[in-house]
Amino acid sequence: MAVPKEVTWLRDPHTAAKHDLLKKYLDAWAPILLSRHEMATYAEGFAGPGVYKAGEPGSPVIAHGVFADALLRHPKHLRMFLMEKDARRVQELRRQMARAQARQTEHVNQRLNIHIDEGEFHPALLERLRTSGALDQPLFVLLDSYGGPDIPYSLLKDLAAHDRVEVMVTFVPGFLMRFAAKHEGRRQQGDIAFGGQDWQAVFKQPSTEKFTFLRDQYRGCLQRAGFTHTLYFEMVDEGGRRLYLIFGTKNDKGLEKMKDAMWNVDPNHGVRYRDPKDPNQQQLDLDWDPDTAALRRILRDHVIDSPEGVTIAELQRFALLETVYRPAQVIRSVRQLRDANAVATDTTRVTGKTLVLPPRDDPPTSSPAEQDGLW
Template identity: 30%
Template structure:
């Protein structure tokens, strides 16, 4: 298993997201598909993901879950770990190891008849080509679908990845940089379900603190590095909310919470904490002026001077 701290954070986030996705998917449908693809070494993530399913033997009874793992052809270490994990899997889960990388995902999902049922895909695209439109479309064929994608920065060579993901059917998108020393990788999460976006954000900040790994919000112009914490430093969110209000003039608390969830690394629930501080500092105003800071309250940037 990899001792790489960024790899450890990725592995934990994958496991945490699966922990919330499996019961949600199986309560919704009688079949579902999990797919993971690694063009290079998986760092122990592939078999760690499979072992999550052992916790849901009762939910799997009478249902059909397929787990697809795509990895380098001839990777004997991955094959051995996959076989060991497979031997411990509960009934109702079919696990398959196939040669290939991210580009082979559409073929794998078609073979698994994944279309039309819940799909969660984890694609580690570091060191490899950018995922093509056919890959995104294949994942989005799930009902519902969600994608956790790892890329080398800059994301998609500066392309508008939000537009590409929304066009494929995954309109709710957020991203975070994992930074250790001078190295960084970008996690992009995309879904069509607000509750699943919230689940990812909760997993992001509940992860264990690994030595030397911090988060960076790609939308923060100052590039402030954030420690992994259940109560993250609010500085970048403060700057981004003020910039948003300067751009649009005024917005409801609900709109600002949605902005936070999609356009920053923070949770929607962090919005009210920061808005309360901004109101106390006189940097923004609210209408109505008193009462609970509910979703229908309008927040307006205070003019300078």
């Protein structure tokens, strides 16, 4: 979206879905961390005014409500660092956060500290996090920009240097595709965001492949920065407009919880996902028990590329790290593939583990262990 000129603006379907996702993830993130640590921190680089034109809460207010509830159960400490460069929005954000605090008890307000700063988010936010010691504690950073290449690669690298930092970045390829081809300044912005010029090969890609190419380049950018686990998925609204949310972490549990949150997003927001690894690019309805045809295609291709066989545990980890699906959806998908003779399975007597193999020429048979549902 273009940078709004008014203090507040209408919330679009993308934003509603992102906020729903954020809330559901923080609902899991905060209690887990507060049960293990004395302090956790949440930060935003594009905090906005904290409210939308029709009165819906912005992400800082949503996060504050989640943290307040978590602190009632886990009396530890949380901090929020919020950056916004528009002075009018800073004023409104302070008003909204004061209202949020007024709804909470003194106990919560003593343990939930809010810091609102006016100015460009970089490098001010990083310096704020560094001097406060937040980089050495559990930290979630939301970088929900307006869609341009606003997040420097150097910032991602600085954040990823710390093991307990997670980020969620909004990436909109359309900006670079529209403006960078003919505008050197925009290309330079892209170089800063990607940490190099490899992304510029997008201009040589077929028009149908440009979005996918930039998406893969940006995911690689987060991985090069140091986020070993990245979850990226496409959001498509009713008008066909696309953006990508890129989540970066070094923690398996964080990745799993983000997927749980993703599949719980309210479908009424009019947004659906597509798994980037699915060659058919099937749109996925937001449902806790969705159509897994795309997952079956992805698993089948992965097994065919692994002629020595893949264990169920390895397929579940593959699904966790490489797809939008959850590990719990793998077992049923493998059974369906086996029943359709798209893969074969074999349980070894030595380890008791089931190997999933490329399909055999002869009809599939199940071992007693498989029939008993041990895997």
